[in-house]
Amino acid sequence: MAINKVVSYFFVSLLLVSSLACGQNKDYLVTITTRHGEIQAVLFDDTPQHKNNFIALAEAGRFDSTQFHRVIKNFMVQGGDVFGKEGLPPQEWPTIPAEILPHHYHRKGMIAAARQNDNINPTRASNGSQFYIVQGRTYEELELTTDFTALQKAILQYVQLESQRPLKEEYNRLYAEQKFDSLTNLILSKRDEIAQALKLTLTKTYTPEQIKAYATIGGTPHLDREYTVFGEVISGMDVVEKIAQEPTTREVPDTPVWMQVKVEKMSKKKITEEYGYTYPAIK
The missing domain is CATH 2.40.100.10 (Cyclophilin-like)
Incomplete structure (x- = not known):
């Protein structure tokens, strides 16, 4: 009787394992x-x-x-x-x-x-x-890894510096002429410079796979x-x-x-x- 119970439990266990494996192999x-x-x-x-x-x-x-x-x-x-x-x-x-x-x-x-x-x-x-x-x-990687929200705020602060008057004039000219692609490229080119000057983090982290x-x-x-x-x-x-x-x-x-x-x-x-x-x- 005891042996029969053991055999029965064994087969039930096999069925459960088989059922679980089958479920894992389907989607x-x-x-x-x-x-x-x-x-x-x-x-x-x-x-x-x-x-x-x-x-x-x-x-x-x-x-x-x-x-x-x-x-x-x-x-x-x-x-x-x-x-x-x-x-x-x-x-x-x-x-x-x-x-x-x-x-x-x-x-x-x-x-x-x-x-x-x-x-x-x-x-x-x-x-x-x-x-x-x-x-x-x-x-492109530079665009992808840039925190644009933070960078846009930072450049408005950065161009107020007396030393950045030429940059401010170029920024204003491109904005007035609605050359937004050129304006974006200008802002991106200044990202690391602005981050260093204002001691800010202006980047986002992505894995090599994501990039x-x-x-x-x-x-x-x-x-x-x-x-x-x-x-x-x-x-x-x-x-x-x-x-x-x-x-x-x-x-x-x-x-x-x-x-x-x-x-x-x-x-x-x-x-x-x-x-x-x-x-x-x-x-």
């Missing part, structure tokens, strides 16, 4: 269908509240017949306004606690959660349904550490590009870009084979 493949084509994506395990919420909305069909309602070329495309579609008053829209992680940054193709501004949302909680896909642009990604792939780095990034497009960025090219009025596409969203469980091996996505190593 949800997200497919967003639009009139421009399909976008496939995966969602990150280390942002579980955002991943589970998105999957639940998709499985219930609640994303269907929502739009990409906010489109800004060379920035991002935003959609999935489930609660607006369902007529829920904005003050009652659910939110998700922030899951902002430093290794998930806003390179091109990343999926992140929209949210209200810090002044009314200091915890940076995400909207319970709306998401955006990053398009962005490429950045390379923003220089070659592109993205929207000023959103890093501000919004929860919880997924990544693994196929169909050409569709995102087409959506980003839509003519808009006040950022709303003149012709609606409706979406349908489905999720299906698929082995990670198959996702890698079909879409070339490499899952991060489990630490």
Whole structure:
């Protein structure tokens, strides 16, 4: 009798281990269908509240017949306004606690959660349904690693110094002529000089991987550490590009870009084979 119990427990344990292993070897493949084509994506395990919420909305069909309602070329495309579609008053829209992680940054193709501004949302909680896909642009290392907000304040202080009168005149001339690219280049060229003179830190820290990604792939780095990034497009960025090219009025596409969203469980091996996505190593 005792032996039978041991054997029974042994087989139950094997089944549990097998079930857990099977679950770890599968993932949800997200497919967003639009009139421009399909976008496939995966969602990150280390942002579980955002991943589970998105999957639940998709499985219930609640994303269907929502739009990409906010489109800004060379920035991002935003959609999935489930609660607006369902007529829920904005003050009652659910939110998700922030899951902002430093290794998930806003390179091109990343999926992140929209949210209200810090002044009314200091915890940076995400909207319970709306998401955006990053398009962005490429950045040189000097531009990427500069804290522009701090630098802009610093240069206004710096040009007040008597010794910097020529710089002040050049700054004012470029501003008056609306040569803003040249003005930006001028400000950047003076960054380290200003930092040293005023004893300020005017830089932001990025890893070599991030610097390379923003220089070659592109993205929207000023959103890093501000919004929860919880997924990544693994196929169909050409569709995102087409959506980003839509003519808009006040950022709303003149012709609606409706979406349908489905999720299906698929082995990670198959996702890698079909879409070339490499899952991060489990630490």
